[in-house]
Amino acid sequence: MTNILSGEVRVGVELTPLELPPISRTTLALFAGASGDHNPIHIDLDVARSAGLDDVFAHGMLSMAYLGRLLTNWVPQERIRSYRVRFAAITPVHGRPTCTGRVVSVEDGLATLELAVTLADGTVTLAGEATVTVS
Amino acid sequence: MPVDPGVVGTELPAVTMTVDAGRLRFFAKAIGETSEVYAGPGDVLPVPPSFLFGLELEAPDSFRWLADLGVDLRRVLHGEQSFVYHSLAHSGDTLVARPRITDVYTKKGGALEFIVKQTEVTRADGSAVAELTSTVVVRHPEAVR
Numbered sequence: 001m002t003n004i005l006s007g008e009v010r011v012g013v014e015l016t017p018l019e020l021p022p023i024s025r026t027t028l029a030l031f032a033g034a035s036g037d038h039n040p041i042h043i044d045l046d047v048a049r050s051a052g053l054d055d056v057f058a059h060g061m062l063s064m065a066y067l068g069r070l071l072t073n074w075v076p077q078e079r080i081r082s083y084r085v086r087f088a089a090i091t092p093v094h095g096r097p098t099c100t101g102r103v104v105s106v107e108d109g110l111a112t113l114e115l116a117v118t119l120a121d122g123t124v125t126l127a128g129e130a131t132v133t134v135s
Numbered sequence: 136m137p138v139d140p141g142v143v144g145t146e147l148p149a150v151t152m153t154v155d156a157g158r159l160r161f162f163a164k165a166i167g168e169t170s171e172v173y174a175g176p177g178d179v180l181p182v183p184p185s186f187l188f189g190l191e192l193e194a195p196d197s198f199r200w201l202a203d204l205g206v207d208l209r210r211v212l213h214g215e216q217s218f219v220y221h222s223l224a225h226s227g228d229t230l231v232a233r234p235r236i237t238d239v240y241t242k243k244g245g246a247l248e249f250i251v252k253q254t255e256v257t258r259a260d261g262s263a264v265a266e267l268t269s270t271v272v273v274r275h276p277e278a279v280r
Binding site: 033034036037051086 | 158161162164165166167168170172173183184185186188189190192193197208209211212213214216217219268
């Protein structure tokens with residue numbers, strides 16, 4: 001694993017991708033309880049259908065939490081100064097997300113990372129950015 | 136029904152939560168995190184980067200603010216989320232979230248409506264933890280027909 005403490009932080013460095021197993025309905029139920037987001041659109045098929053959808057879909061914040069794991073695998077959390085994402089596409093049940101990150105700038109002791117979550121079919125579900133202190 | 140732009144500036148009720156280690160271990164389990172740092176047996180665990188989003192959801196009727204704006208929760212998508220961190224919170228900290236609505240606008244001829252909410256998170260003693268910005272997207276498919 002590429003860890004911030006064991007290597008030089010320079011533009012172009014890629015974090016070791018974090019590959020997740022397919023998202024199950026159990027995962028959505030656990031995440032609803034653990035995160036506090038009880039919006040039924042993510043856990044109750046009847047509600048999803050009443051909104052004209054074929055199925056429930058994953059919480060965007062579940063993918064943001066996965067991306068957070070990518071960051072904290074790489075850097076002690078105290079060093080994360082900011083973290084933001086845009087939710088670009090819905091993650092369906094059974095979707096298989098992979099989190100990736102790349103250093104795009106290092107300036108004044110602050111590294112900026114470009115982040116993404118991508119499904120197996122190539123759909124980018126989250127695109128984001130984080131800044132971390134490196135010195 | 137479009138949201139009244141007059142709601143910009145509205146402060147929503149503050150929510151207070153004392154974070155407990157068991158809840159953080161549950162969160163770690165839900166996201167597949169097995170690192171000792173986040174899932175270990177101790178009493179003091181760090182609050183992971185995106186967990187703070189859930190503070191406001193601890194309110195008894197956490198989606199009421201959307202219903203009060205006339206928004207159908209089934210039409211809501213999370214558009215963007217950002218965190219700016221001031222200090223790392225841990226289990227045992229009593230955190231206070233103070234949300235307010237900071238912007239409302241539409242795109243695509245009213246088919247998409249955006250509501251922006253900013254939340255300041257501090258400890259009970261007032262020390263700064265983080266600032267959150269959430270953009271909620273409301274789909275109005277009928278507006279483009």
